[in-house]
Amino acid sequence: MNPNPGLDARHAGHLRTLNLERILAVAMDRPAALTRQELGQVTSLSAPTISILASDLLRRGLLRDAGAAASRGGRRATLVEFNARYGIVLGIDVGSIETRLAAADLRGEILTRRTIPTMRAEPAELLAAVAVAARALLREPTVAGSTLMAVAAAAPGAVDRTRGVVVALAPNLEGWQRVPMAEMLARSLGAPVVVENDVNLAVIGERWRGAARGHATCAFLSVGAGIGAGIVIEGELHRGHHSLAGEVGLMCPGAEYAEREFGARGGLESMAGMKALGDLWAGSTAPQGHGWIDELFAAAHAGEPRAKEVITQVGTLLGMATTNLALVLDPSLIVFGGPLLASGSPLLHETRRIVARIIPSPPEMLASELGHDATLWGCLLTAANEARDRMRDGLRSQRA
Amino acid sequence: MTEPCHLGIDLGGTQLRMAAVSTEGLLLTEMVSSPTGPAFGPDDLRAQVARLAAGVRQQLGSRPLAALGLGTAGVVRPGPLSQCSNLPRLNGFDIEEALRSATALPVSIENDARCFTLAEARYGAARGARHVVGITLGTGVGCGVMVDGRLHRGASYEAGEVWAIPLRERALEEFLSGAGLVRAYRNAGGDPTQHSAADLALMARGGDDAARAAWDAFGADLSFLCLCVRRLVDPEAIVLGGSMAQARDLFDELLRTKAADAQARIVYSALGPAAGVIGAATLTMS
Numbered sequence: 122m123n124p125n126p127g128l129d130a131r132h133a134g135h136l137r138t139l140n141l142e143r144i145l146a147v148a149m150d151r152p153a154a155l156t157r158q159e160l161g162q163v164t165s166l167s168a169p170t171i172s173i174l175a176s177d178l179l180r181r182g183l184l185r186d187a188g189a190a191a192s193r194g195g196r197r198a199t200l201v202e203f204n205a206r207y208g209i210v211l212g213i214d215v216g217s218i219e220t221r222l223a224a225a226d227l228r229g230e231i232l233t234r235r236t237i238p239t240m241r242a243e244p245a246e247l248l249a250a251v252a253v254a255a256r257a258l259l260r261e262p263t264v265a266g267s268t269l270m271a272v273a274a275a276a277p278g279a280v281d282r283t284r285g286v287v288v289a290l291a292p293n294l295e296g297w298q299r300v301p302m303a304e305m306l307a308r309s310l311g312a313p314v315v316v317e318n319d320v321n322l323a324v325i326g327e328r329w330r331g332a333a334r335g336h337a338t339c340a341f342l343s344v345g346a347g348i349g350a351g352i353v354i355e356g357e358l359h360r361g362h363h364s365l366a367g368e369v370g371l372m373c374p375g376a377e378y379a380e381r382e383f384g385a386r387g388g389l390e391s392m393a394g395m396k397a398l399g400d401l402w403a404g405s406t407a408p409q410g411h412g413w414i415d416e417l418f419a420a421a422h423a424g425e426p427r428a429k430e431v432i433t434q435v436g437t438l439l440g441m442a443t444t445n446l447a448l449v450l451d452p453s454l455i456v457f458g459g460p461l462l463a464s465g466s467p468l469l470h471e472t473r474r475i476v477a478r479i480i481p482s483p484p485e486m487l488a489s490e491l492g493h494d495a496t497l498w499g500c501l502l503t504a505a506n507e508a509r510d511r512m513r514d515g516l517r518s519q520r521a
Numbered sequence: 522m523t524e525p526c527h528l529g530i531d532l533g534g535t536q537l538r539m540a541a542v543s544t545e546g547l548l549l550t551e552m553v554s555s556p557t558g559p560a561f562g563p564d565d566l567r568a569q570v571a572r573l574a575a576g577v578r579q580q581l582g583s584r585p586l587a588a589l590g591l592g593t594a595g596v597v598r599p600g601p602l603s604q605c606s607n608l609p610r611l612n613g614f615d616i617e618e619a620l621r622s623a624t625a626l627p628v629s630i631e632n633d634a635r636c637f638t639l640a641e642a643r644y645g646a647a648r649g650a651r652h653v654v655g656i657t658l659g660t661g662v663g664c665g666v667m668v669d670g671r672l673h674r675g676a677s678y679e680a681g682e683v684w685a686i687p688l689r690e691r692a693l694e695e696f697l698s699g700a701g702l703v704r705a706y707r708n709a710g711g712d713p714t715q716h717s718a719a720d721l722a723l724m725a726r727g728g729d730d731a732a733r734a735a736w737d738a739f740g741a742d743l744s745f746l747c748l749c750v751r752r753l754v755d756p757e758a759i760v761l762g763g764s765m766a767q768a769r770d771l772f773d774e775l776l777r778t779k780a781a782d783a784q785a786r787i788v789y790s791a792l793g794p795a796a797g798v799i800g801a802a803t804l805t806m807s
Binding site: 352366 | 650651652664666668669673674675676677678679680681682683685686687688689745748749750751752753754755756757
């Protein structure tokens with residue numbers, strides 16, 4: 122006799138939910154479709170259980186039929202796969218010049234995208250314009266009608282991830298102190314929003330599908346208008362105690378500069394960021410836009426002495442900062458990115474040369490493979506993971 | 522039933538120290554020691570550890586030892602020791618294997634600055650903090666990085682090798698060390714026969730200008746290092762220790778002006794000379 126049948130029923134319901142989650146997790150992690158038999162092997166659940174639970178997930182639309190497996194003589198097994206079009210996610214990289222948006226399926230594969238100029242305006246106005254562009258993107262035929270399940274947005278500043286607030290240090294976007302970016306975007310887009318620092322997202326992007334694939338401990342150093350590093354330690358993003366880890370733009374370029382006041386931009390950024398490079402190269406006549414960077418790099422490649430001198434001067438500072446990063450954190454790889462350290466940049470070459478001169482066996486140093494899109498890809502993976510977490514949580518709360 | 526305790530060994534350039542440590546991080550025996558030095562080799566290590574461990578066991582009575590942890594300078598990775606400049610004869614020698622056979626205990630080995638950091642983060646000045654950087658100031662400069670409560674070793678076990686940080690065309694350690702301090706003192710016109718950091722501390726306190734200048738330079742370079750690790754790691758606390766941190770009165774004010782603010786606590790070792798032994802023993806506690 123069972124003295125408490127109610128408890129057993131609850132227990133059975135709980136077990137069923139756990140098993141549904143396990144099957145869904147396996148299907149989500151598999152890039153390809155799989156048979157029910159394979160699902161059984163991975164989860165160690167019996168064939169009848171798999172059959173019942175897979176049907177349940179198919180009915181909910183979380184899995185979908187993927188045709189028949191190749192025949193192995195007997196009855197052909199049918200394949201199932203994670204329904205990556207159960208909904209969509211959105212990635213938004215708010216850069217200081219351009220804002221990149223993309224809608225993707227739940228595996229993070231892009232369905233449609235667009236790039237707009239970043240409005241020079243107050244945060245509220247700028248984010249409203251971003252939301253307008255996002256809603257327009259969501260009306261594109263490839264994604265119209267899909268449920269937006271999660272959004273990940275990148276900000277060029279320190280972000281309190283748990284609250285989605287840009288806390289400070291976005292000197293390249295005016296007025297971004299304590300901006301509740303996640304809340305503002307969530308309200309206008311009607312979906313949960315994750316906000317993260319742009320370079321942190323860039324390292325996530327490069328680990329997913331760029332130069333840092335397979336590197337558990339690595340960093341992404343971005344040099345453009347701002348200078349920052351995204352750091353991954355044993356597979357986890359390292360944000361630090363005040364979300365300020367990797368703010369190498371603030372680094373003191375050397376003990377001899379300890380007395381100097383650099384202001385909000387910080388020492389390294391003031392001396393080796395885009396503005397510093399522009400001033401060194403073109404003086405006060407620095408033209409608008411980025412055309413001068415190509416000119417400087419071309420002149421350095423051609424051996425023009427003044428261009429080479431500028432590259433050596435700034436490359437030395439960047440090389441020493443990179444050396445410090447390598448010595449303190451010992452990553453297996455440092456990925457360089459941003460407009461000044463893009464693939465083929467003479468500044469990248471000089472930075473790498475300095476590091477190799479100081480450290481006998483330096484970490485691997487590579488140019489970003491994803492270029493301008495590194496952060497956007499990081500957004501899409503983060504949003505897809507957020508959506509998938511919510512789907513698994515959803516199984517728990519929907520349980521009868 | 523008595524709870525087992527853990528043997529901690531701090532293998533330094535001048536002495537080897539050992540004590541038994543409880544899981545609360547308390548010393549259960551006296552700290553015993555024997556001298557080391559440049560000539561200290563593998564046989565010395567085996568013999569001294571066996572001899573001192575027997576003494577510790579005697580002090581413990583019936584309380585059993587669960588495991589042995591050892592901290593040493595140099596790069597510690599599975600297999601033989603490397604880049605240990607204090608005890609060059611131990612380079613290429615598998616300490617872990619030798620101690621296991623000498624004591625019949627499970628053995629863990631770690632870089633000494635990481636042991637210091639672990640001890641101070643678990644039981645000392647940075648107790649309770651998840652992200653901690655420990656900096657040891659002595660013959661050389663060592664650094665341990667703790668991330669989310671765990672020691673960060675790095676992809677090739679070389680995280681925290683801050684001695685090599687470039688500074689004024691040289692390595693940081695050429696300035697941020699006992700020898701560096703003495704050199705700065707001589708460069709400031711000080712007495713060329715002085716060669717002890719402890720004496721220079723006394724002289725600076727007594728108003729000697731050259732000694733004062735040397736400690737100021739030391740403080741400025743230490744500020745630079747603290748700023749550097751702050752920007753990279755963003756720890757909740759930076760803990761300073763080692764023999765030269767005992768002269769903190771000579772650089773603390775400078776350090777606070779230059780390298781500390783609301784977002785960085787700079788604190789000093791609470792465990793003192795026992796930190797290395799406690800941290801080494803802590804390695805073996807799960």
